[in-house]
Amino acid sequence: MASRRIWITATGAGVLTFAAVQLIRPAISHPPVTADLPAPPEIQQILRNSCYDCHSNETRLAWFDEIVPVYWLVAHDVHRGRGKLNFSEIGRLPATQQKAALYEAVNQIQFGAMPLPAYARLHRAALISAAQLSLLKSYLNPTTAAAMATPGDLASDDAEYQKWLHADNSNRAVDAAPNGIQFPHDYKNWKAISSTDRFDNQTARVILGNDTAVKAVADGHTNPWPDGTTFAKVAWVARDDGHGQIRPGAFWQVEFMIRDAKKYATTKGWGWARWRGAGLTPYGKDADFATECVGCHTPMRDRDFVFTEPLGVKELPPNSLQWNVITSLIDKRSSTMSTLYGNDVGVRYARSTAQHDYLPGSELLLVTWDQREDLHWFGGNIPGRVKAVEMVHVADRPDHRPSYSYERYEGSPLIRVSVSNGRSEGRAVFLLSLGAAVMP
Numbered sequence: 001m002a003s004r005r006i007w008i009t010a011t012g013a014g015v016l017t018f019a020a021v022q023l024i025r026p027a028i029s030h031p032p033v034t035a036d037l038p039a040p041p042e043i044q045q046i047l048r049n050s051c052y053d054c055h056s057n058e059t060r061l062a063w064f065d066e067i068v069p070v071y072w073l074v075a076h077d078v079h080r081g082r083g084k085l086n087f088s089e090i091g092r093l094p095a096t097q098q099k100a101a102l103y104e105a106v107n108q109i110q111f112g113a114m115p116l117p118a119y120a121r122l123h124r125a126a127l128i129s130a131a132q133l134s135l136l137k138s139y140l141n142p143t144t145a146a147a148m149a150t151p152g153d154l155a156s157d158d159a160e161y162q163k164w165l166h167a168d169n170s171n172r173a174v175d176a177a178p179n180g181i182q183f184p185h186d187y188k189n190w191k192a193i194s195s196t197d198r199f200d201n202q203t204a205r206v207i208l209g210n211d212t213a214v215k216a217v218a219d220g221h222t223n224p225w226p227d228g229t230t231f232a233k234v235a236w237v238a239r240d241d242g243h244g245q246i247r248p249g250a251f252w253q254v255e256f257m258i259r260d261a262k263k264y265a266t267t268k269g270w271g272w273a274r275w276r277g278a279g280l281t282p283y284g285k286d287a288d289f290a291t292e293c294v295g296c297h298t299p300m301r302d303r304d305f306v307f308t309e310p311l312g313v314k315e316l317p318p319n320s321l322q323w324n325v326i327t328s329l330i331d332k333r334s335s336t337m338s339t340l341y342g343n344d345v346g347v348r349y350a351r352s353t354a355q356h357d358y359l360p361g362s363e364l365l366l367v368t369w370d371q372r373e374d375l376h377w378f379g380g381n382i383p384g385r386v387k388a389v390e391m392v393h394v395a396d397r398p399d400h401r402p403s404y405s406y407e408r409y410e411g412s413p414l415i416r417v418s419v420s421n422g423r424s425e426g427r428a429v430f431l432l433s434l435g436a437a438v439m440p
């Protein structure tokens with residue numbers, strides 16, 4: 001009997017406690033909807049149904065959400081969710097930022113990260129179906145090519161390029177990032193790990209890795225990446241020539257991930273930093289900016305927070321991996337992307353003059369890949385199969401006038417399909433004509 005009385009007393013206490021804690025309720029506010037997402041009704045309907053509880057000022061709670069402790073979790077999620085993305089206020093942002101937020105939203109859905117799994121378990125109707133996801137994607141997927149550059153754009157790109165050619169880019173003064181990370185000047189001499197074409201924000205990007213990164217790729221030690229690994233992602237405004245040929249225009253930004261498990265333990269073992277524009281302005285108000293980086297990279301947690309899959313290196317000529325990147329190209333018509341590499345003589349030349357008379361000893365290599373969709377990022381295309389490798393070699397003749405030879409390889413394994421000598425060959429002229437992309 002005694003044990004039973006204790007049980008009843010304990011239950012009574014439990015009920016009382018349960019009732020009492022119901023009174024501890026952090027408020028969920030309902031501010032007015034000031035600038036709701038401007039989108040077609042079928043798009044709004046999906047987001048409203050699956051995301052608005054946490055990402056708008058129109059939170060609607062189910063009866064079980066009202067019960068503590070569930071209520072506490074909900075209040076916390078709503079607060080944090082609105083802080084990251086608020087569809088009731090998003091209409092105030094410039095159109096490009098609204099678009100970027102929607103791309104990120106689609107990617108979070110695709111990763112299964114949103115709606116929050118704990119919430120989706122209780123609110124089954126909020127789960128996004130495959131049909132809804134494809135509706136969101138087709139809404140975002142642009143059917144039109146990148147806007148053609150205006151003469152004004154091209155003139156300002158050129159002014160930036162000329163200024164960069166004549167500047168000392170090896171040790172100019174650059175402010176540190178808000179988390180104390182110093183600008184790694186030498187990034188332009190790191191090796192290409194891959195490239196991407198982001199149609200979500202119309203930039204062309206090259207991903208470079210330092211020696212530790214390159215060695216880790218060669219050794220297959222990429223998950224986790226060894227301490228000291230550093231990646232640079234360089235982005236340029238993608239300039240469409242109006243015929244589907246896209247080249248890097250104005251320098252947009254360069255950002256870094258520096259691996260050091262101990263030093264950067266609070267930001268997932270990576271130090272994050274970004275510099276914007278050719279003036280290299282550090283990004284972020286304070287050290288907290290890195291939560292934005294970590295947030296978007298979190299779906300890649302099983303791959304040490306790194307999106308990029310290093311290029312298959314086996315199919316490339318071995319010496320090209322020692323070379324630096326001069327520029328990169330995208331061809332929309334053939335759905336290919338290319339990177340132009342040069343040996344030391346070639347790169348030094350390309351980065352110091354707008355002329356195209358490469359010095360003897362210069363070697364240029366253009367690798368062209370078929371593009372494929374980036375399965376980790378809706379909005380990106382990445383290199384697929386190698387389609388062609390082209391080389392131009394500039395030799396010294398006895399009369400000290402340079403002589404040019406051109407070779408083209410295709411297929412898998414790569415087989416030489418053409419060789420020619422002289423500058424007149426069309427593709428050799430094309431390779432020699434490509435200016436260096438600005439890398440301040």
Ligand code: HEC
Pocket residue numbers: 047050051052053054055076077078080081084085101104105106108109114115116119128292295296
């Ligand atoms: C139950 C609440 C809840 C729902 C429902 C929800 N989210 Fe979230 N969302 C959050 C929280 C909390 C965060 C912040 C996560 C963090 O800081 O780790 C977040 C973050 C995000 C982010 C920013 C990612 C980041 O961390 O930078 C995006 C984008 C996002 N949500 C999109 C969506 C979309 C799209 C939907 C609907 C399909 C959705 N969310 C539904 C709570 C929610």
Ligand code: HEC
Pocket residue numbers: 104196198205207231232233255256257272273274283289290292293294296297305306307308309374377380
């Ligand atoms: C909106 C999502 C998003 C945010 C925010 C973001 N990244 Fe990334 N990041 C990506 C994607 C996607 C890639 C893969 C390459 C590509 O498609 O551009 C990437 C790639 C990178 C890479 C190359 C290594 C890798 O993971 O592939 C670096 C370095 C990098 N990001 C740094 C940063 C830094 C620093 C920040 C914050 C200042 C940041 N990123 C914020 C989406 C994001």
